[in-house]
Amino acid sequence: MSSPRSRNRTQGAFGNRRPRPIERDFSLPEPAPEAAPRQPTIADHLIKYAEPILQQAGNHHTAAKGAMNVAILIWNASIEGEPKISEAKKTLAALPGATEEQVEDLVKVMLERKQELFPNEKLLVTNFVLKFRHRHGPQFRVTAVNVNPEGVQKADLSDLVKVGG
Secondary structure (H helix, E strand, O other): OOOHHHHOOOOHHHOOOOOOOOOOOOOOOOOOOOOOOOOOOHHHHHHHHOHHHHHHHOOOHHHHHHHHHHHHHHHHHHHHOHHHHHHHHHHHHOOOOOOHHHHHHHHHHHHHHHHHHOOOOOEEEEEEEEEEEOOOEEEEEEEEEEOOHHHOEOOEOOOOEEEEO
C-alpha cells in the first residue's frame, strides 16, 4: 500500500491521474473572434462613385478601365477646382464619338455625385490598377495623395499618402 503522502503527489508534467471535466467540445472548431468592421478605402469610394459609368461598361474589361479613367479624371478635377474641370471637359470632348452635350451632362452628374457621396474627400488619385483575374475576380488598387493641407499636421504625415485596395 502506498502512504497517504504519495497519493497526493503529482505525477509528471500533467499533474495527478484524477479525471477532470472537459470544458470545451473539441469536436467543433473554436469560434473565431469577431473581426472589427473594415473601414472603406479610397478604392471603395471610387468604385461606388464610378458605378453609373461602370454599369455602362458592362463586363467588357477594356471599357471598365476606360470608365475608371473617366471617373478618376472627373473626381480629381472636382478636388482641384474649376480650371481642372474645364480641362477635363476638353479631354472628354476629344474622345471619339463624344459630343459637348454628353460631356456636359456626364461631368455635371459626376460632380453632383461626388458632392453628394463624398463631399469632404480630398484625396487626389495619382495612379490606379484595375486587373481582371479569372480565379480572384477584379482587383482594384489606388494610390492617392491628400491635397487638403488643413488635414495634415506637422507631426502626422500618415494621411499624406494613402494606398487603398
